[in-house]
Amino acid sequence: ASFFSPLNSSRDSSLDAPLPWMPHCPISIPFPLYPPTCFLVDCSSVLLAPGLGPDVKVACGHLLAPLLLWRAWWSYSQRISKLDLTAVFSVFCLSFRKLSGKAGIDEVMAAAVLTSLSTSPLVLGNPPGTLSPEPSCEAWKEGPAMSSSYSSSSNNSGDWNWDLPSDRSTPSTPSPPLSTDTEATHFLFGDPIPRKRKNSTKVMFKCLWKSCGKVLSSSSGMQKHIRTVHLGRKADLDQSDGEEDFYYTELDVNVDSLTDGLSSLTPVSPTSSVPPAFPVVEVQRTPPVLVKPEDSVESPLSHSAPTNLCHVHTDHAYQVGHVEKQVRPHWVRSGACHPDLGSQPRGEAKKCRKVYGMENRDMWCTACRWKKACQRFVD
DNA sequence: AATGCCGGGGA
DNA sequence: TCCCCGGCATT
Ligand SMILES: [Zn+2]
Numbered sequence: 486a487s488f489f490s491p492l493n494s495s496r497d498s499s500l501d502a503p504l505p506w507m508p509h510c511p512i513s514i515p516f517p518l519y520p521p522t523c524f525l526v527d528c529s530s531v532l533l534a535p536g537l538g539p540d541v542k543v544a545c546g547h548l549l550a551p552l553l554l555w556r557a558w559w560s561y562s563q564r565i566s567k568l569d570l571t572a573v574f575s576v577f578c579l580s581f582r583k584l585s586g587k588a589g590i591d592e593v594m595a596a597a598v599l600t601s602l603s604t605s606p607l608v609l610g611n612p613p614g615t616l617s618p619e620p621s622c623e624a625w626k627e628g629p630a631m632s633s634s635y636s637s638s639s640n641n642s643g644d645w646n647w648d649l650p651s652d653r654s655t656p657s658t659p660s661p662p663l664s665t666d667t668e669a670t671h672f673l674f675g676d677p678i679p680r681k682r683k684n685s686t687k688v689m690f691k692c693l694w695k696s697c698g699k700v701l702s703s704s705s706g707m708q709k710h711i712r713t714v715h716l717g718r719k720a721d722l723d724q725s726d727g728e729e730d731f732y733y734t735e736l737d738v739n740v741d742s743l744t745d746g747l748s749s750l751t752p753v754s755p756t757s758s759v760p761p762a763f764p765v766v767e768v769q770r771t772p773p774v775l776v777k778p779e780d781s782v783e784s785p786l787s788h789s790a791p792t793n794l795c796h797v798h799t800d801h802a803y804q805v806g807h808v809e810k811q812v813r814p815h816w817v818r819s820g821a822c823h824p825d826l827g828s829q830p831r832g833e834a835k836k837c838r839k840v841y842g843m844e845n846r847d848m849w850c851t852a853c854r855w856k857k858a859c860q861r862f863v864d
Numbered sequence: 865a866a867t868g869c870c871g872g873g874g875a
Numbered sequence: 876t877c878c879c880c881g882g883c884a885t886t
Contacts, residue, residue: 835867836867836868836869838866838867838868839866839867839868851877851878852869853868853869854878854879855869855877855878855879855880856868856869856870856879856880856881857868857869857870858868858869858870859868859869
């Protein structure tokens, strides 16, 4: 019953632990989610991650366990229309790339990237500890060699206390050798599939907010759109904390079929052209979105995200369907306090069945599998 | 129709 | 004890 044990092995008792877990370090939570991969956070400042639990901070060098990443993604999915891990990654990377050009590195939010583990099916056959870098990585080469060395000392809770002894066999500690900048850059932004960008493509910006999907041609316009319509803030650009960067993504639109692309990208809900502004709690009737691998590959988001990250999602059954609950903001820069974080909208009970879906019944807690009262998502 | 889960039952 | 499910309340 190790962290990365296959599904058919005996279940870990921590599966039935109630949420939220409150770890000292976000990496200390064992949870056998699959695929057995971890994610490295690269950011200059310590980030609060309320989506991972109260007072949980994510700092540069933290390895996000799959559960953590999933929860971060899940948190995002509360507000982002695309229920796809790829979306989060693309936003992460987009944010990083956008802000990397600025002088104020404090504005950088986070870039979560994949690190491979020796037990990962992706790198089976590779020597443990190696990062299985892909031969070609041109797309992100221009990115600044951001310091990706392990620096968990930014907070006192940076103890890499994986609880399970079996984790010793896996690179649970930040062992990936990200010492050199070139290797780090290679690893962080390596693009296994060289993307050939056609001349006839135009970069558009798509709002990822739930049931919005607005596409604009300028990033500033999109930021303003998100800030005013969704976040309910002032339109002042200079007072922005950059949160809106997490809610839109780039889009490569073929100019030749621009009209077709736009028509297919506009939200298909003519009744609600104006999405509800935060913090309106909406109960949407979104159809269950179960992302198939083919869809992810062909998703426009994939074009703006490193493809190796996308493949992590596509190559494994990592999708969890239909998450719709509307909760509070989840990623906040350290220091910035959000208003009205107080009350969770009571009543709505999302349990394992709904969160994971029938097709992922083995992810449910024991009680849910037995049709008993859920012990993971307690009321 | 979907979800949450109590009570009951079988191995 | 572990596990499953009929059925009902709730949405
Ligand atoms: Zn449960």
